[in-house]
Amino acid sequence: MLLEKGKNNASKATSDSIDFYQVTYPEDACIIVVDPVAKYRGTTTEKSLSLGKFMREERGSEDFRMAYIVSAQPIFDGEKVIGVLSAIISNEKMDGMRLLATELSSSVEEITATNEELAVASVDVSNRLVELSKFSESMTGDIQQINTIVNLVKDLL
Numbered sequence: 001m002l003l004e005k006g007k008n009n010a011s012k013a014t015s016d017s018i019d020f021y022q023v024t025y026p027e028d029a030c031i032i033v034v035d036p037v038a039k040y041r042g043t044t045t046e047k048s049l050s051l052g053k054f055m056r057e058e059r060g061s062e063d064f065r066m067a068y069i070v071s072a073q074p075i076f077d078g079e080k081v082i083g084v085l086s087a088i089i090s091n092e093k094m095d096g097m098r099l100l101a102t103e104l105s106s107s108v109e110e111i112t113a114t115n116e117e118l119a120v121a122s123v124d125v126s127n128r129l130v131e132l133s134k135f136s137e138s139m140t141g142d143i144q145q146i147n148t149i150v151n152l153v154k155d156l157l
Contacts, residue, residue: 044071044086049081069088
């Protein structure tokens, strides 16, 4: 957890609450409390500071060698923005869940294709059973005719 302390009361109050933040966020989180400083130019923290509104962005691994989600909340003293509280949370778990979702989607597609193949095969088996049933009925009729002829021959003898 990184805490940069500023000189104003908002930063002091926020840093005094650090125990609360540590139990609120998972262990792969980072809390940054800043006064306007140049090293944060172009970041979500700086955007939140300059726009005076809450911001949330997903960022790549360029800044901290890990993908992360950053939330930045301006700190106000009355109407004036006097700092920003930013929370950075590792995106590793989210990336893992996205990967699992992609793999799951791929598996569902395979299962769907297999089910479609099974449905086609079931229709084919059903059609063959109908044909066998018709053939069986035809054979039963032929056997009955043969029995009738055999009985006639027996009667003649």
